[in-house]
Amino acid sequence: MVRINILLLVAALVCALGVVTSQHKARKLFQAMEVEQERARQLEVEFGQLQLELSTWATSPRIEKIAREKLRMATPETAKIVTATQGGGR
Amino acid sequence: MINFSGARGHKFAESPVLKLRLPAWRSRMMALLILGCFGVLVGRSFYLQVLNNDFLQEKGESRYRRDLEISASRGRISDRNGDVLAVSTPMKSVWAIPAEARLTPEQTTQLAALLEMDVKELKRRLASDKSFVFLQRQLPPEIGDKVAALKLPGIGQDKEYRRYYPTGEMTAHLVGFTGVDDKGLEGVELAFQSQLLGHPGSRSVIRDRRGHIVEDVGSIKLPQDGKDIRLSIDSKIQYLAYSQLKQAVNDFKAKAGGIVVIDTKTGEILALANWPTYNPNNRERLTGAQLRNRALTDTYEPGSVMKPFTAALALENNKVRFDTVINCAPGRLTIGTATISDAHPHGALTVAQVIQKSSNVGTAKIASMLTPEQMWNMYDAIGLGQTPGLGFPGEVTGRLRPWKSWRPIEQATMSYGHGLSVSLMQLAHAYTIFAREGDRIPLTLTKADEVPIGTTPVFSQQTTREIRAMLEMAVQPGGTAPKAQIPGYRVGGKTGTAYKIENGQYVKKYVGSFVGLAPMSDPRLVVAVMIDEPSSGAHFGGDVAGPTFARVMGGALRTLGIPPDMPAQMAHGGGPDKGNI
Numbered sequence: 001m002v003r004i005n006i007l008l009l010v011a012a013l014v015c016a017l018g019v020v021t022s023q024h025k026a027r028k029l030f031q032a033m034e035v036e037q038e039r040a041r042q043l044e045v046e047f048g049q050l051q052l053e054l055s056t057w058a059t060s061p062r063i064e065k066i067a068r069e070k071l072r073m074a075t076p077e078t079a080k081i082v083t084a085t086q087g088g089g090r
Numbered sequence: 091m092i093n094f095s096g097a098r099g100h101k102f103a104e105s106p107v108l109k110l111r112l113p114a115w116r117s118r119m120m121a122l123l124i125l126g127c128f129g130v131l132v133g134r135s136f137y138l139q140v141l142n143n144d145f146l147q148e149k150g151e152s153r154y155r156r157d158l159e160i161s162a163s164r165g166r167i168s169d170r171n172g173d174v175l176a177v178s179t180p181m182k183s184v185w186a187i188p189a190e191a192r193l194t195p196e197q198t199t200q201l202a203a204l205l206e207m208d209v210k211e212l213k214r215r216l217a218s219d220k221s222f223v224f225l226q227r228q229l230p231p232e233i234g235d236k237v238a239a240l241k242l243p244g245i246g247q248d249k250e251y252r253r254y255y256p257t258g259e260m261t262a263h264l265v266g267f268t269g270v271d272d273k274g275l276e277g278v279e280l281a282f283q284s285q286l287l288g289h290p291g292s293r294s295v296i297r298d299r300r301g302h303i304v305e306d307v308g309s310i311k312l313p314q315d316g317k318d319i320r321l322s323i324d325s326k327i328q329y330l331a332y333s334q335l336k337q338a339v340n341d342f343k344a345k346a347g348g349i350v351v352i353d354t355k356t357g358e359i360l361a362l363a364n365w366p367t368y369n370p371n372n373r374e375r376l377t378g379a380q381l382r383n384r385a386l387t388d389t390y391e392p393g394s395v396m397k398p399f400t401a402a403l404a405l406e407n408n409k410v411r412f413d414t415v416i417n418c419a420p421g422r423l424t425i426g427t428a429t430i431s432d433a434h435p436h437g438a439l440t441v442a443q444v445i446q447k448s449s450n451v452g453t454a455k456i457a458s459m460l461t462p463e464q465m466w467n468m469y470d471a472i473g474l475g476q477t478p479g480l481g482f483p484g485e486v487t488g489r490l491r492p493w494k495s496w497r498p499i500e501q502a503t504m505s506y507g508h509g510l511s512v513s514l515m516q517l518a519h520a521y522t523i524f525a526r527e528g529d530r531i532p533l534t535l536t537k538a539d540e541v542p543i544g545t546t547p548v549f550s551q552q553t554t555r556e557i558r559a560m561l562e563m564a565v566q567p568g569g570t571a572p573k574a575q576i577p578g579y580r581v582g583g584k585t586g587t588a589y590k591i592e593n594g595q596y597v598k599k600y601v602g603s604f605v606g607l608a609p610m611s612d613p614r615l616v617v618a619v620m621i622d623e624p625s626s627g628a629h630f631g632g633d634v635a636g637p638t639f640a641r642v643m644g645g646a647l648r649t650l651g652i653p654p655d656m657p658a659q660m661a662h663g664g665g666p667d668k669g670n671i
Contacts, residue, residue: 027304034303045231048163048179055174055256060329078577083654 154296155307161249162288164272165316167265167279169325170358170537175265176279178251178272182234183227188218190244197242204237205229228252253279255370257325260332263383264323264362264535266483267370277383278319278535280483288316320537322358327351330645332363335619338638339365342602342624348385349638350518351646352616354525354607356538359480360615360646362386362515387484389511390601390620393588394448394570394631396507398524398557400457401445403468405553409459412556413440418452425499430454433587445560446569448585450506457505458498465501466493471548472520473530474512480535488512507586514603518618521605524561525613528554558582562610571604571632576644578654580610583639585631590623599623604635608643611655617643 067073138146167176184205193201193216202209205226215223227250229237234247253268255261266277272287274280291313296305331349339347351361368380382388404410421435432449444452457465469475475490489511496504503509512520515533523530528549532542549557561582565574570585583606589596603620607613619635619642628634647654 030305031302045180048177051174052177052179052254052256055177058173059257060260060326061333064329064333081578083578 154298155294156297157292157294160291160293160311160313161251162290162313162315163251164253164268164288165286166318167282167286168318168320169323169328170320170360171324172320173257173325175257175261175321175323175325176253176255178253180231180249181228181252182231182237183248183250184225184229184234184237185246185248186216186223186225187221187244187246188216188223189221191216191242192244193242197240200240201225201237201242201245204233204240257328258371259367259369260329260363261323261325262367262370263364263381263385264321264328265370267373276381276483278321278482281481281535282319286316286319289314322353322356322360322535322537323362324360324646324649326649327642327646328361328363330649331361331617331642332365332367334638334641334645335363335365338619338621338634341626342621342628342634343626344621344634345623345625346379346382346384347622348388348514348620349642350385350514350616350618351642352518352522352533352618354522354531354613354616356541357522357531357533358538359515359533359535361642383482383484384620384622385514386478386480386482387486387513389486389488389513390622391510391588391591392507392512392517392603393586393601394450394506395517395584395586395603395605396510397448397453397505398445398561398584399468399472399520400453400460400465400505401441401560402524402549402553402557403464404441404456404459405556406549407460407464410441410456412442412559415440416444416449416452416455418444418449418455421451423451423454423502425454425502426497428499430502442556442560442563445557445584446563446566448564448570453506454502457502462493462496462501465504466490466496468548469504469510471530471546472523473516474510474520478513478515478519478533480515480533482535485515486513488516507588514618514620517603517605518616521607521616521618523548524554524557525607525616526554527551558607558610558613561607565606565636569632570630571606571636573632573636574604574606574639576608576640576647578656579608579644579647580656581606581608581640581643582610582613583607583636585636587629587631600629602629602631602634604631604639606639606643608647609652609655614650614652615643615646617646 161180163180164178166174166178168174198212198216199209202212205212207226212225215225225245237245238247251272253272255265255267257265264277266279266281267275268279269275274283274286279286291311293306293310294308295303296307298304331351335347335349338344347365349361349363350359352358353360362383362385364382364384366380368376401410405412410416415438417438418432418436419438421432423430430450432451434447436447436449436452439447439449439452441452441456443449444456469490475487477485477487491510500509519530519533526545528551529545529547531545534542561584562580563569564584565571565581571583574583575581583604586601586603586605588601588603590599590601591597592599601620601622602624603618605616605618607616617639619638621634621638624634
C-alpha cells in the first residue's frame with residue numbers, strides 16, 4: 001500500500017514538474033514568436049520606406065534630367081527614324 | 091444526629107444549582123444564527139463569484155491583462171504599372187506627462203538635441219500644468235528608438251502614420267492629400283476614403299512583471315489594412331502631360347492650364363494634369379488657385395471645339411452631307427439683332443471645310459437646319475450638363491440650359507460652343523465618341539481589368555467616320571491647327587478659341603484649347619489641352635494648345651508602343667513645327 005502511494009506521489013511530482021517546464025517552454029517560444037513578429041513588422045515598415053525611396057529616386061523628372069544631362073540622350077529627329085515592317089522593310 | 095438526607099438529599103452531580111433548565115430553543119436559535127451567518131457568507135460568495143463576477147474579474151484581469159491595439163495602415167495609391175503615388179510610413183510622436191517628467195539638466199539637453207528642439211522651449215513644455223503634452227510629432231522611427239533608449243520618466247511615444255507623395259506636384263490634383271487622422275481631404279484620397287482607410291485590430295495579452303507578453307487571452311481582432319488603389323494613370327504619360335503643360339503655360343504666359351489623356355478603348359484616364367499646382371508633401375502657403383483641379387472642377391465656354399458635334403448631328407439627321415456646300419460669305423451672319431462673324435472671312439465651304447477652317451457662320455447655318463430640341467438631346471447624350479461620373483470630389487456638371495428657353499441667336503452661338511459651359515474632362519469624354527464608333531464609354535479613374543460594357547450609342551458609325559475625316563483635315567495644311575501634327579501618325583482634332591466672360595460681358599481674354607485623337611486609322615487616345623488666358627501674342631487654340639497636344643500625344647503613343655500608321659512621312663522628315671498659319 002505504502003509503495004503504491006509513494007509511486008503515485010512520485011508520478012504526481014514528475015507530472016507537476018513537467019507542467020512547469022512545458023509552460024515555461026511555451027512562454028519562451030511565445031516570446032520568441034513575438035520577437036519574430038515584431039521583426040516582420042519592422043521589415044514591412046522598412047519595405048515601405050524602401051519602396052518610397054525607390055519611387056523617389058525613380059521620379060520622371062530625375063530620370064529625364066540624368067538622361068539628358070549626364071547620358072546626353074535626346075529624342076531622335078524624325079528623319080532618323082526607320083520603321084521596321086514585317087516582310088523586310090529597311 | 092442530624093439527618094441531611096431529607097430536603098437536601100441528592101447526589102453531588104445532580105446539584106440543583108447546576109440543574110438550571112435553559113429552554114431548548116435558545117441553543118437551537120444559536121445554531122440557526124450561526125448557520126444563517128454561514129448562509130449569508132455562502133450567498134455573498136455565490137453572488138460575487140457567479141452572479142455578479144464582472145467587477146472582480148475585471149479588477150483581477152487589470153493586474154495582468156493588457157489590451158493592445160494592432161495598427162492598420164492606410165492603403166497605397168499606385169499608378170497602372172504599380173509605381174507608388176502615395177504611401178504611408180509609420181512615424182513616432184513623443185509626448186510627456188509633465189507631472190512625472192522630472193529630468194536632470196543633462197537629460198533635458200540630450201532630449202532636446204534628439205528632438206531638434208530648443209532647450210528652453212522643451213523646458214517650457216515640460217513645466218506646463220497640463221496633464222499631457224506632445225513634444226514632437228512625426229519623428230522618424232530611428233529617432234524614436236533613440237529617445238526610448240534614454241528611458242526618461244514620464245516621456246512616452248505613440249505610433250502614427252505619415253503620408254508621402256513621391257511624385258509630388260506632378261500628380262497633386264489627382265491623388266489629393268490627407269489631413270490629420272488619415273482623413274482624405276482632396277482628390278483620390280477623398281474619393282476612395284472608405285476603401286483606403288484601415289481598421290485597427292486589437293488583442294488581449296497577459297504581461298509579466300518585466301513587461302514581456304506571456305500569452306494571448308481571448309480572441310484576437312485582426313487589423314484590416316486599407317485597400318490599395320490602382321489608378322488608371324500611367325506615370326510616364328502623366329509626367330509628359332504635366333511637363334509639357336507647364337512649359338506651354340510658361341511660354342504663353344498663361345494664367346492656368348489643364349490637360350487630360352483618355353484611352354478610348356477602355357475609358358481609362360491615363361493622365362490628368364493642371365497648372366498651377368502644389369507640392370502635397372509640403373502644404374504650407376497653399377492658395378485656392380493651386381488647389382483647383384481645373385480639368386474637373388472648372389467649366390469654361392469651349393468655343394469651336396463643339397462644332398464637330400453640330401456637324402455630326404446634321405449628318406446624322408441627313409440635313410447635310412459631307413460635301414454639301416454652305417455659303418459662308420461674307421463672313422457675317424445677322425440673327426435678330428446680333429451678328430455672328432468669322433475670324434477670317436470665307437466664301438462657299440463644304441461642311442467638311444466648315445469644320446476644317448472653323449467657320450462660325452457655316453456652323454450657325456448648319457445649326458439653323460436643326461431644332462433646339464434635337465441639339466439639346468445631342469448635347470445631353472454626349473454628357474454635357476452631367477458630371478463625368480468619376481466620383482471625384484468637386485466634379486461639375488457644366489451649364490446646358492433647357493432647350494425651351496433657347497432664342498434663335500443662342501441656338502446659333504451654342505452650335506459653335508458659346509452660351510454653354512463644360513469642363514475639360516467632359517470635353518475629352520465627348521470626343522471619345524468620335525474616337526470610338528459613335529458610342530460613349532463610361533470613364534474610370536481606376537485601372538480597368540476588362541473593357542467595360544454598357545456603352546451608349548450616340549452617333550452612327552458612318553457619321554463618326556465622316557467627322558473623323560473632317561478632324562483630320564483640320565490639322566492638315568489649310569486647317570486651323572497644322573501645329574498639332576505628329577510625324578509618323580495620322581492625327582485629327584479641333585481647335586477652340588473662346589472669349590472669356592467677366593461680369594456677363596465677353597472680354598478680350600481667351601481660352602485656347604485643342605482636343606484631338608490619334609492614330610486616325612484606329613483611334614486609341616484622346617488628348618484635350620486647355621490654356622487659360624495666354625497673354626504673349628498668340629491666343630488661337632491651334633497655336634497655344636496645338637503644339638502641346640502634338641508633343642503629349644506623340645510621346646504617349648510611343649510610350650504605349652502604338653505603331654505609326656503613316657510611316658511614309660518620316661522619310662521626308664517633317665517636324666512638328668513645320669506648318670504655319
